[in-house]
Amino acid sequence: xxxxxxxxxxxxxxxxxxxxxxxxxxxxxxxxxxxxxxxxxxxxxxxxxxxxxxxxxxxxxxxxxxxxxxxxxxxxxxxxxxxxxxxxxxxxxxxxxxxxxxxxxxxxxxxxxxx
Amino acid sequence: xxxxxxxxxxxxxxxxxxxxxxxxxxxxxxxxxxxxxxxxxxxxxxxxxxxxxxxxxxxxxxxxxxxxxxxxxxxxxxxxxxxxxxxxxxxxxxxxxxxxxxxxxxxxxxxxx
Numbered sequence: 001x002x003x004x005x006x007x008x009x010x011x012x013x014x015x016x017x018x019x020x021x022x023x024x025x026x027x028x029x030x031x032x033x034x035x036x037x038x039x040x041x042x043x044x045x046x047x048x049x050x051x052x053x054x055x056x057x058x059x060x061x062x063x064x065x066x067x068x069x070x071x072x073x074x075x076x077x078x079x080x081x082x083x084x085x086x087x088x089x090x091x092x093x094x095x096x097x098x099x100x101x102x103x104x105x106x107x108x109x110x111x112x113x114x115x
Numbered sequence: 116x117x118x119x120x121x122x123x124x125x126x127x128x129x130x131x132x133x134x135x136x137x138x139x140x141x142x143x144x145x146x147x148x149x150x151x152x153x154x155x156x157x158x159x160x161x162x163x164x165x166x167x168x169x170x171x172x173x174x175x176x177x178x179x180x181x182x183x184x185x186x187x188x189x190x191x192x193x194x195x196x197x198x199x200x201x202x203x204x205x206x207x208x209x210x211x212x213x214x215x216x217x218x219x220x221x222x223x224x225x226x227x228x
Contacts (some may be wrong), residue, residue, distance in 0.1 A: 006215030042220035098213035100147040
C-alpha cells in the first residue's frame with residue numbers, strides 16, 4: 001500500500017517567494033496533519049484536518065502560512081511570502097481515526113530552504 | 116514551553132549493549148505515550164506505545180517504561196543493533212477521542228559495530 005506522499009522532497013527558493021508543499025494522505029484516513037521539524041523545537045503540529053475540514057490551526061506560526069484540503073486525497077501548505085526562518089523540514093501525516101492509540105503515518109517530508 | 120523533553124540530543128552505544136533513551140513530560144494530563152523512530156530523509160515511523168494504566172510495555176527488543184510519579188518514560192533497546200541508529204522521538208497525548216500528539220526534540224542514537 002502506498003504511504004503518505006509528499007512533494008517536492010526538496011525546495012530551495014528565495015525570500016519573498018511563495019512556497020507550496022503538497023501531500024497525498026493514505027486512502028481511507030480521515031485525519032491529516034502538517035508538522036514542522038526544527039532542531040530547537042522538534043516536531044511541531046501546525047494544523048490538522050478531519051474529513052477535509054480544518055479543525056485546529058493554532059500551531060500555524062503566522063498569517064503567512066495557510067493550508068487547504070480540497071478533497072480527501074490532497075492537501076497543500078502554502079507560505080507566502082517566505083522568510084529564511086521558515087527553513088525546516090515539513091511533514092504531512094495521516095491517521096485513520098485520530099485516536100491516540102492509532103499511530104500517525106508520516107510522509108518522507110519536504111526539506112525547505114529559504115535563502 | 117516544551118511539554119515533552121528529551122534532554123539528551125545524542126547517544127552512542129556499542130552493538131549488543133543496551134540503549135536507554137529518556138523522555139520527561141510536564142503535563143500531568145498526558146496519559147498516552149509513543150515512541151517514533153526516524154531515519155535520515157524519511158518520515159518518523161511508529162515504534163511502540165504505552166498507556167498510563169501500565170508501567171511497562173514490551174515488543175521484541177524494545178521496551179518502554181513509564182514512571183508516572185516522576186513524569187518520566189524511557190525506551191530500552193536490547194540488544195542494540197547498527198540498524199537501530201536513528202533519531203528517536205518521544206510523544207505524548209491525552210486519550211479519549213482525538214488529542215494532539217506533542218513531540219519532544221528527539222535523541223539521535225548511534226550504534227557502532
